[in-house]
Amino acid sequence: MQLPLYQVDAFADAVFKGNPAAVMPLDTWLSDAVMQAIAAENNLAETAFFVPQKGGLGEDGYGLRWFTPEVEVDLCGHATLASAWVIFHRLDRARSRIDFFTKSGTLTVTQDGESDRLSLDFPMRAVSPAQPCEGLIEAIGAQPTEILAGHSYFLVYDNANIVRNLRPNMNGLMDLDKFAVIVTAPGDRPGIDCVSRFFAPAKGIPEDPVTGSAHCSIVPYWAKRLGKRDITAYQASARGGTLYCRDEGARVRMAGTCKPYLEGTVTL
Known part of the structure; x- marks a missing residue:
């Protein structure tokens, strides 16, 4: 089996800045053990995996999961940004909005029409x-x-x-x-x-x-x-x-x- 892999520096104004994330588009989920092994092999803070998925209202989006080299996490910003970049720039250039369905609910990413920034909509976490x-x-x-x-x-x-x-x-x-x-x-x-x-x-x-x-x-x-x-x-x-x-x-x-x-x- 061969699968595409992208590495994207997120929250970065140049290569070698920001946070590098590995991104793997999938047609269907791999096993948890294989995704964890891939994340360990990549040895980056996070590897993101996503598959096409319908939301609760029938909207088109993607299921999204994130793994560190050690564990799956329930929320990750930079790998979500990197995943959106891959979709916007490599997989579906016609999109201006992406809904990701995750363990932390629906996370929306939009393109800023006046710049190359991508905007994440995330839940607040109180302290x-x-x-x-x-x-x-x-x-x-x-x-x-x-x-x-x-x-x-x-x-x-x-x-x-x-x-x-x-x-x-x-x-x-x-x-x-x-x-x-x-x-x-x-x-x-x-x-x-x-x-x-x-x-x-x-x-x-x-x-x-x-x-x-x-x-x-x-x-x-x-x-x-x-x-x-x-x-x-x-x-x-x-x-x-x-x-x-x-x-x-x-x-x-x-x-x-x-x-x-x-x-x-x-x-x-």
Whole structure:
């Protein structure tokens, strides 16, 4: 069996920036074990698989699933953006909107007619004050001003340089009682409202370059704190990436650009 494979840098303004995702269009689902093995072989933060599917109202769309090298996840932004890029630019150029049917509900991606940005419509993920699990702050390496949590730990710092310069002890983050750790601070460059980083070593992602799902919490937090709905966010990983976001209450919009890197064939 031979299957197409694309690798796309998402939330990237150039190749080798943003977050690389592998994307595999399928006619029917492979077994979970095979998809997990492919994701491990790709060894990227996420590999996305999608198949044509009808929605609950009969609309045409795609079932979409995401795998890290270690586990299947229930929400992923950059691999959704990359999957949409493949459909818009390689599979169905006539489309201007895609509905993906996922474990986190229907996720819609649209093209911006005035730029090459793609816009994601994602669910908001709330965070609230929390007690850290044992060893979390020591492993991160700096005391935050706020400790919040929801799906992941959410640590807030007053200074972006602290976030940029963190060197976490990844072994110390292996036994979290949450999915991952998000760290964030106010922006320190013109036009950037906030910066962040994201660590999930137990899920096969020591540091994720740009994390769309994390911004489901980052955007509403900074929108409330800054008193504005439109947030320009920068994820300060080594590769780095910019997200153009809007707080819409129960939903979060995140826009960014993609750059294609690789097209090939997987042989099974």
